[in-house]
Amino acid sequence: MITTSAPGKVILFGEHAVVYGEPALVCAIDKRVYIHASKVPSGLKIISGKSKDFRYVKKAVELVFEHAGKKCGLDIKIDSELPPASGLGSSAAVSVATILAVSELLGAKLSKAEIAKLGHKAELEVQGAASPTDTAISTFGGVLFIQPKKKYQRINAALPLVVGYTGVERSTKILVQNVRSLKEKFPEIVNPIIRDIGKITRKAKRRLENNEDVGELMDINHGLLCALGVSTEKLNELVYAARKAGAKGAKLTGAGGGGCMIACVPKNAEKVARAIEACGCTALRAPISKEGARVEKHAI
Amino acid sequence: MITTSAPGKVILFGEHAVVYGEPALVCAIDKRVYIHASKVPSGLKIISGKSKDFRYVKKAVELVFEHAGKKCGLDIKIDSELPPASGLGSSAAVSVATILAVSELLGAKLSKAEIAKLGHKAELEVQGAASPTDTAISTFGGVLFIQPKKKYQRINAALPLVVGYTGVERSTKILVQNVRSLKEKFPEIVNPIIRDIGKITRKAKRRLENNEDVGELMDINHGLLCALGVSTEKLNELVYAARKAGAKGAKLTGAGGGGCMIACVPKNAEKVARAIEACGCTALRAPISKEGARVEKHAI
Numbered sequence: 001m002i003t004t005s006a007p008g009k010v011i012l013f014g015e016h017a018v019v020y021g022e023p024a025l026v027c028a029i030d031k032r033v034y035i036h037a038s039k040v041p042s043g044l045k046i047i048s049g050k051s052k053d054f055r056y057v058k059k060a061v062e063l064v065f066e067h068a069g070k071k072c073g074l075d076i077k078i079d080s081e082l083p084p085a086s087g088l089g090s091s092a093a094v095s096v097a098t099i100l101a102v103s104e105l106l107g108a109k110l111s112k113a114e115i116a117k118l119g120h121k122a123e124l125e126v127q128g129a130a131s132p133t134d135t136a137i138s139t140f141g142g143v144l145f146i147q148p149k150k151k152y153q154r155i156n157a158a159l160p161l162v163v164g165y166t167g168v169e170r171s172t173k174i175l176v177q178n179v180r181s182l183k184e185k186f187p188e189i190v191n192p193i194i195r196d197i198g199k200i201t202r203k204a205k206r207r208l209e210n211n212e213d214v215g216e217l218m219d220i221n222h223g224l225l226c227a228l229g230v231s232t233e234k235l236n237e238l239v240y241a242a243r244k245a246g247a248k249g250a251k252l253t254g255a256g257g258g259g260c261m262i263a264c265v266p267k268n269a270e271k272v273a274r275a276i277e278a279c280g281c282t283a284l285r286a287p288i289s290k291e292g293a294r295v296e297k298h299a300i
Numbered sequence: 301m302i303t304t305s306a307p308g309k310v311i312l313f314g315e316h317a318v319v320y321g322e323p324a325l326v327c328a329i330d331k332r333v334y335i336h337a338s339k340v341p342s343g344l345k346i347i348s349g350k351s352k353d354f355r356y357v358k359k360a361v362e363l364v365f366e367h368a369g370k371k372c373g374l375d376i377k378i379d380s381e382l383p384p385a386s387g388l389g390s391s392a393a394v395s396v397a398t399i400l401a402v403s404e405l406l407g408a409k410l411s412k413a414e415i416a417k418l419g420h421k422a423e424l425e426v427q428g429a430a431s432p433t434d435t436a437i438s439t440f441g442g443v444l445f446i447q448p449k450k451k452y453q454r455i456n457a458a459l460p461l462v463v464g465y466t467g468v469e470r471s472t473k474i475l476v477q478n479v480r481s482l483k484e485k486f487p488e489i490v491n492p493i494i495r496d497i498g499k500i501t502r503k504a505k506r507r508l509e510n511n512e513d514v515g516e517l518m519d520i521n522h523g524l525l526c527a528l529g530v531s532t533e534k535l536n537e538l539v540y541a542a543r544k545a546g547a548k549g550a551k552l553t554g555a556g557g558g559g560c561m562i563a564c565v566p567k568n569a570e571k572v573a574r575a576i577e578a579c580g581c582t583a584l585r586a587p588i589s590k591e592g593a594r595v596e597k598h599a600i
Contacts (some may be wrong), residue, residue: 194490220527229522233540240533
């Protein structure tokens with residue numbers, strides 16, 4: 001019997017612009033998916049409150065069996081602190097934690113790089129398309145500076161965050177398409193916005209490396225995402241509620257159109273969380289998680 | 301006894317960016333200040349619900365007396381459809397309508413250019429500083445394309461607007477200072493936003509001249525104003541309520557920090573106005589006014 005976990009993620013800066021070659025800053029957050037797995041004589045039994053998780057677990061198990069060249073019967077139970085389809089990387093965390101659990105049970109020691117690679121493969125095969133970012137961040141933890149066609153760069157940064165979840169599921173695909181349409185209609189206006197988000201992301205990277213405040217940059221980035229048309233009334237409500245309650249900065253995170261926002265809260269984290277809850281939404285006190293996927297407990 | 305009127309104004313595009321050399325589009329709206337003036341044997345009696353108006357009326361009367369080289373006793377009554385300190389150019393309309401009324405009563409025919417010039421002088425002397433834009437637009441009506449250090453350009457455009465007034469008075473001076481501080485702190489990020497607002501304004505001018513929709517440009521401009529930090533929760537609430545009720549586009553207008561927003565409503569004007577009122581705010585159904593200052597009634 002083994003228990004593993006892997007963290008969720010938020011995009012700190014650069015969503016949407018990353019589609020057009022700009023960098024993004026992504027970090028693991030201290031909210032996790034836990035996998036409890038036991039060897040059994042045969043079969044695969046999966047217990048989860050969320051139907052979405054099954055396909056990722058099943059695919060992750062298959063990929064580990066294939067990679068290890070051996071298999072076994074498994075009972076797997078999923079406990080998640082992450083709401084699904086919220087942009088917090090729930091499916092990546094499920095995939096990664098499952099891969100870690102099953103490989104440990106089989107005695108097939110995988111490197112972190114191998115776990116991340118199999119995790120990405122699981123997402124790819126289930127979804128048809130997937131960025132390798134979510135599974136990489138869930139595996140390695142910490143903060144990654146991502147530039148298209150370049151290697152990830154790890155940033156050493158701590159940032160106290162509160163995540164506000166609107167409860168509204170959204171389609172990343174549709175939101176990315178909407179931005180593309182706007183960009184095609186008004187290229188001379190939308191391209192500078194995208195490049196400016198890239199500048200904000202690079203500036204935020206330097207400031208995080210120097211342990212400087214990035215709150216105002218979050219606020220500006222949020223406004224530019226509004227200009228791209230991906231914010232919603234509810235996201236704005238949470239962003240303003242967080243700022244009013246003492247957050248240093250706040251922005252939507254991920255695709256927009258629902259999903260989540262983040263607030264930077266060196267102080268007043270509790271007050272900000274309560275302000276988000278007072279809007280009828282879910283608040284996760286979720287600082288950056290330096291640790292990625294890990295074994296929580298392994299009883300033989 | 302004479303009755304004159306002069307319209308208020310809204311900034312359609314370009315607020316804040318105009319401070320840094322970018323163009324702005326400003327239009328007169330069909331909400332007016334009415335001045336009822338009568339010659340009396342002596343003195344100056346001013347009746348108005350709003351204490352702010354007195355100084356403008358007094359100064360306007362003085363300037364006309366000086367310009368005409370003659371004077372008379374006056375009873376002046378002000379009726380206004382414009383909330384004061386809302387960014388709708390109430391003080392400019394008061395000044396302009398008073399100048400027109402008093403000059404007519406004295407038989408001193410002033411050209412529109414002379415009225416606009418005296419109106420600007422009245423605002424300057426009362427406030428210490430004033431842009432000539434508000435008094436020009438109130439005098440001439442219609443839509444003006446304004447470029448710093450260049451002549452106004454008149455645009456022939458019709459645009460059905462609903463104005464939403466938050467009821468929150470704000471200080472233009474402080475908001476302009478806040479943008480300047482942000483610009484000085486992050487010039488490489490804020491300067492492109494200001495230039496982009498300029499591009500939107502020029503694009504909107506061309507589209508208005510061709511009778512094309514400018515709703516999406518309003519939405520983008522609003523997002524960029526959010527990025528500059530001048531929007532508020534209430535302004536955003538009104539902007540989203542208007543869009544939801546069928547507006548083609550919506551944005552804050554003027555300095556932000558309170559004041560007003562505008563919604564472009566080729567259809568659904570009533571529905572949009574009611575949505576704004578449902579947020580506890582005042583809605584003005586205020587299409588562009590092609591006419592500027594005018595004599596409403598002149599009984600000898």
